[in-house]
Amino acid sequence: MDFAQADIAERLDTADSGTLDSLSFGVVKMDLNDVVLDYNDAESRLSGLSKESVVGRNFFTQVAPCTNNFMVAERYHEHDVLDETIEYVFTYRMRPTKVRLRMLKDVRRNYQYMLVEAL
Amino acid sequence: MQYRSDDVEKLLQFLYLAPLALLELQRDGEIVMMNAFAAQYLMPISGGRMTNFFDVLRPHAPEIVDTIAAFRPSSGSVLNNRRISIAAPGREGAPLYYSLTVEKLEDNCLMVALTDVTEAVEQDARIKQAIEQEAVQRGKAELAASVLHDIGNAITGIGTTVARLLGGEAWYEETALRRLEDYLRDNLTGLEDVLGAGKADALLTYLGEIRNALHDRAAELEKDYARLAQITTHISELLSLQRTYADESQTYSSSMQCDLVQVLEDAISMQAAGLEKRSVVVQRRYPQKAVRIFGDRTKLVRVFVNLLRNACESFDRNARQTARRDQAENTIEIGVSILTGPRAQVVISDNGSGFEPERSDQLFDSASSSKSSGGGIGLAVCRRIVAAHNGTIELTSEGPGQGARAVVELPFKATETTDHIDHNHQEA
Ligand SMILES: Nc1ncnc2c1ncn2[C@@H]1O[C@H](COP(=O)(O)OP(=O)(O)OP(=O)(O)O)[C@@H](O)[C@H]1O
Ligand SMILES: [Mg+2]
Numbered sequence: 001m002d003f004a005q006a007d008i009a010e011r012l013d014t015a016d017s018g019t020l021d022s023l024s025f026g027v028v029k030m031d032l033n034d035v036v037l038d039y040n041d042a043e044s045r046l047s048g049l050s051k052e053s054v055v056g057r058n059f060f061t062q063v064a065p066c067t068n069n070f071m072v073a074e075r076y077h078e079h080d081v082l083d084e085t086i087e088y089v090f091t092y093r094m095r096p097t098k099v100r101l102r103m104l105k106d107v108r109r110n111y112q113y114m115l116v117e118a119l
Numbered sequence: 120m121q122y123r124s125d126d127v128e129k130l131l132q133f134l135y136l137a138p139l140a141l142l143e144l145q146r147d148g149e150i151v152m153m154n155a156f157a158a159q160y161l162m163p164i165s166g167g168r169m170t171n172f173f174d175v176l177r178p179h180a181p182e183i184v185d186t187i188a189a190f191r192p193s194s195g196s197v198l199n200n201r202r203i204s205i206a207a208p209g210r211e212g213a214p215l216y217y218s219l220t221v222e223k224l225e226d227n228c229l230m231v232a233l234t235d236v237t238e239a240v241e242q243d244a245r246i247k248q249a250i251e252q253e254a255v256q257r258g259k260a261e262l263a264a265s266v267l268h269d270i271g272n273a274i275t276g277i278g279t280t281v282a283r284l285l286g287g288e289a290w291y292e293e294t295a296l297r298r299l300e301d302y303l304r305d306n307l308t309g310l311e312d313v314l315g316a317g318k319a320d321a322l323l324t325y326l327g328e329i330r331n332a333l334h335d336r337a338a339e340l341e342k343d344y345a346r347l348a349q350i351t352t353h354i355s356e357l358l359s360l361q362r363t364y365a366d367e368s369q370t371y372s373s374s375m376q377c378d379l380v381q382v383l384e385d386a387i388s389m390q391a392a393g394l395e396k397r398s399v400v401v402q403r404r405y406p407q408k409a410v411r412i413f414g415d416r417t418k419l420v421r422v423f424v425n426l427l428r429n430a431c432e433s434f435d436r437n438a439r440q441t442a443r444r445d446q447a448e449n450t451i452e453i454g455v456s457i458l459t460g461p462r463a464q465v466v467i468s469d470n471g472s473g474f475e476p477e478r479s480d481q482l483f484d485s486a487s488s489s490k491s492s493g494g495g496i497g498l499a500v501c502r503r504i505v506a507a508h509n510g511t512i513e514l515t516s517e518g519p520g521q522g523a524r525a526v527v528e529l530p531f532k533a534t535e536t537t538d539h540i541d542h543n544h545q546e547a
Contacts, residue, residue: 048131065136066158070208089162089169094135094152096169 003117004085009104012113026116032107034059034076043116048093059114066091067114072101080107087119140233146226148173148184160217160233164205172231179205187221187229197221197229202236216240257417263361268497271358278351285344290337296330359499376532377416378409379455379463385416386423387453393431397449404454411532412463414508419529422501422512426467426525427451429498433471433523461531462510468524473516482514505529 001011003025012020012027017038020027026043030036039054047064054063060073067073067088075082082105090097102115134141140157142150148171153161158169165175173184180203190197198221204214216239220232303310303323310319387394387401394401434449454466474482483498498514505512510529516522 062136065138065155066162069159069163071163087167089158089165089167091135091153091155091158093131094154096150096153096158098169 003100003102003115008115009083009106009109009113013109013111026114028059028114028116030059030112030114031110032105032112034061034073034112036063037111046090046092046097046099046116046118064090072103075103076105076112079105081105082112090116140231142172142231142233144172144229144231146229147171148187151228157233160235164207164215176203179203183219190223192223193226194223197223202240213241264500267358267361268500271355274351274354274358278348278355281344281348281351285341285348290333293330293333293337296326296333300326300330375413375415376411377414377419379412379419379465379529380405380410382416382419383423383453383455383465385420386427389420389424390427390431393428394451397431397434399431399434399449399451402450402452404452404456406455406457410455410457410463412529413532414529418504419508422504422527423465423467425497425501426527430467430469430471430523430525433469433473436472437520457531458528462528463531465527465529466524467527468522470522473519473521473523476516476518479513479515483512 001008001015001023005011012029017040020029020038020040021042023040023042026046027038027040028036028043029038036054036057036059039049039051041051044051049063057063060068060076067090071086072088075084082103085100085102088099088101090099098119100117100119102113102117104115105112135154137154138156140160141152141154142157143152144150150170150172153169161172161175162169164179168174173188177184183198183201183203187197198219201219203217203219205217206212207215214237215235216237218234218236222230222232224230300323303319303326307319307323310322314322383403383405430451450470452466452468454464456464456466458464483502498512502512505527508529510527512528513526515524515526
């Protein structure tokens, strides 16, 4: 699987945890209420947060409040269907880190994703 | 001190998730560390470049960047809760407000704390605007009411004059002329001797004509007076109607509540000068607990101010009318009690001039001010305001010199009734 791949959402839907962990870019899998369902190894390495500490929590308010603004969180909330890539700055372990985000959502499916690639 | 690794992890999370933006900068503004809220607040205004804090801030608040850069001491407080407004994308021109604190820790280390105070600022602005609007409206209404009141007083003066003219006796000149005619007729023969026959008759006819003409003019004038009286009454009615609108232009909402005792105390302090001038002793009998009533505080204060004013003014009349005062002191008693219903009752009694008991109702007519120039709102308006609160107001006296007693009853907030009723039973 590839960060920019067109049909990546469908593939992620059926991928198991092990498959997500084998990817080179970060993957945050959420339900439609922003609750984290899966958090792959690449993302764990970037953020320093373990999968266990993150799963079950609200991504925008409890895990990564740095995204809780109109550039990221509100885009998920305002759109039923979303596939957008932006450059952003994460604050992993208090360090500003430039990343590329791919925001994926489609209300007809059960999950939404955020793909993260360090720049 | 040694930290275990999960302690460090906790500490990191604590700083990372703290609900305010925290940043550590180098002296040139380069960001060394920042937490999640810092990114949340600053990313949208940074245009995506988030490596240097000064670069992020410069387009929005260049003077702040200059202040920080110009700070010479090697440590100390650079900025303390400085408010900055920032034109933010996605907010339709409404600016964001951040409060910024900068502390210099070392030569090459600045700590920045930033909070979003937009909501507080907007709320302040809303409240300020509402207060201003209220004041303007109230001012307009009060001005209108007082102008109308003054005109009303002038019209009342005209009305009284017209009434006196209408009630006047028939013209004295007409009767005098008739007497003269009778006298001449009785002495007609003697008169003919002097004037010559026919001339005396002609004189009588002439006098009769003058008398008739006078009579007609008197009748005409009386008709004009009647019309004038009608017109003044009409104008008075129009004025009092307009005053109702002016007074009630701020609509009374049944959801408004106020504390009756506070309302009374406000009225007393507003009338303080008048009370002091006449050395009035004010005695209060209030329930121990607050008495919450439904009503518009400002309007009710005006009602009680007028009642207190009237009482004060009655002391002046008393002083004029009786050379020697029986009562040593001017006293006003203010009592508050709770009646079943439940209603709150305010009794304001004075030992002033009083009035004939049968006048008690007519004092509430809009034209019954006994003063030539009134500055108050008048009992008529008091009654309208109280009526708008589903309340009643009465003013009674046992007679001139016997003082007066004003009783105002207003609906009482039911939830706290029991306590008050018990309390009053105990007192009784
Ligand atoms: N406490 C009182 N004792 C004696 N007379 C009173 C008392 N209160 C009111 N009155 C009589 O009722 C009249 C009407 O009072 P009202 O308040 O309507 O008008 P006002 O006081 O004369 O003028 P203003 O418009 O300034 O209030 C008074 O002029 C006074 O004669
Ligand atoms: Mg008065």
